[in-house]
Amino acid sequence: MRSSQRIAFVILGSGLFLTLPARQARIHGEQRGSGGGPSQMEVWAPLPEKGTSFIPPNKPVTKIAALLAKHKGEQTWTETIVSDNLFHGDYISMPPGAKTPRRFHQDNRAFWIVQDGQIRFTIEGQDPFVAARGFLVQVPKRLVYSMETVGDKPSLRFEVTMAHSNTMYPIDETPPPMRGVKFERARVAKAKGAYDEANVPFIDYNQTIAGHPKPKKNPDQFVGDAHDGGYVNVGIANIIRGDPATQPPAREDDLGHFHVTGPEFWFVLEGQIEFKIGSVPIFVADQGDIAYAPAQTWHRVRFAGAGMATRLAIVGYANSHVFQATGDRSGQ
Structure with a gap:
């Protein structure tokens, strides 16, 4: 994912592929060379002739203000924002x-952005910590964890898992009842995921905004767990921050990029972000809003507003950006 205006904020979607004949578009496909640097090659990439539609609950933007108004007076609620193939x-x-309850995810990690209130995270192998607004938290596969709201007001979090990721429970925990599901005593491998220098338990993004971020490997990335190799995990979450006053002027012919296999979606961590997604009119998202671009849909993102702006950009696959071809944007 690039730390430029070539990334759009999207609310996770549910596939959103049309079965219509696909038109070919001449574009650049990004590849990583063996030397570690980016390289590009010209390719023909498929695009639906009539564009890609948004399949609910996925939509171009979910406004946090509208969600809070919808659930005014409620303390316990869940709203699905993204649901797609990834x-x-x-x-x-x-x-x-x-x-x-104490729980874990068998095959992939989960992560959270805390939007309001305070949550005590207790994660296997880590000292418990309290996460407030602006914290980004993740847990690798099979590490047992729990969350508890502390303080005197509800907590609000955005939770991301891989599609169809089922939650499992240690044998000494009581699973909560689920409609149509029975929990059976079973055995699984003790092989557990792990944190590393880049994938850390949490990032307090308030420290970054204040000008003194906690150092870590690859500081512009929150989650680096791409759908690559022999194991499928929850993809990549990059932190992209910039000043709208210093970015180049917008160009009408700049479509941005798209992804062939899955969506891209964004959580606005700070300030305002402008999105141009397919044929959707250009819109601006605020802190706490979530934007979503379906697969095979051009999207362009820019910093907006008067101050610094940050988005958490999430995709499933490394080097999956498909860009416009140099000097040729015609379909064939």
């Missing part, structure tokens, strides 16, 4: 004192 994303409100 990801599932929910906004979840939990009242003071509420606590999840």
Whole structure:
């Protein structure tokens, strides 16, 4: 994912592929060379002739203000924002004192952006910590964790897992009842995921905004767990920050890029972000809003507003950006 205006904020979608004959577009496909640097090659990339539609609950933008108004007076609620072939994303409100059971995800990691309130995370192998607004938290596969709202007001988090990721529970925990599901005693491998120098338990993005971020490897990336190799995990989440006053002027002919296999979506961490997604009129998203671009849909993103702006940009695959061809944007 590039730290330029070539990335759009998207709310996770559910596939959104049309079965109509696809028109070919001449574009650049990004590849990583063996030397580690980016290289590009000219290719023919498929695009639906009539464009890609948004399949609910996925939509171009989900406004946090509208969600809060919808659930005014409620302390416990869940709203699915993204549901597609790669990801599932929910906004979840939990009242003071509420606590999840101890649980884990068998095959992939999960991550959260805390939007309001305070959450105590207890993660296997880590000291418990309290995450407030602006915290980014992740847990690798099979690490047992729990969350508890602390303080005197509800907590609000955006939770992202891989599509169809089922939650499992240690044998000494009682699974909550689920409609149509029975929990059976079973055994699984003890092989567990792990943190590393780039994938850390949490990032307090308030420190970055204040000008003194905590150092870590690859500081512009929150999650680096791409759908590559022999194991499928929840993709890549990059932190992209910039000043709208210093970016080049917008060009009408700049379509941005698209992804062939899955969507891209964004969580606005700071300030305002402008999105141009397919035929959707250009719009501006604010802090806490989520934007979504379906697969095979051109999208362009720019910093907006008067101050610094940051988006968390999420895709499933490394080097999956498909750009416009140099001097030729015609379909064949």
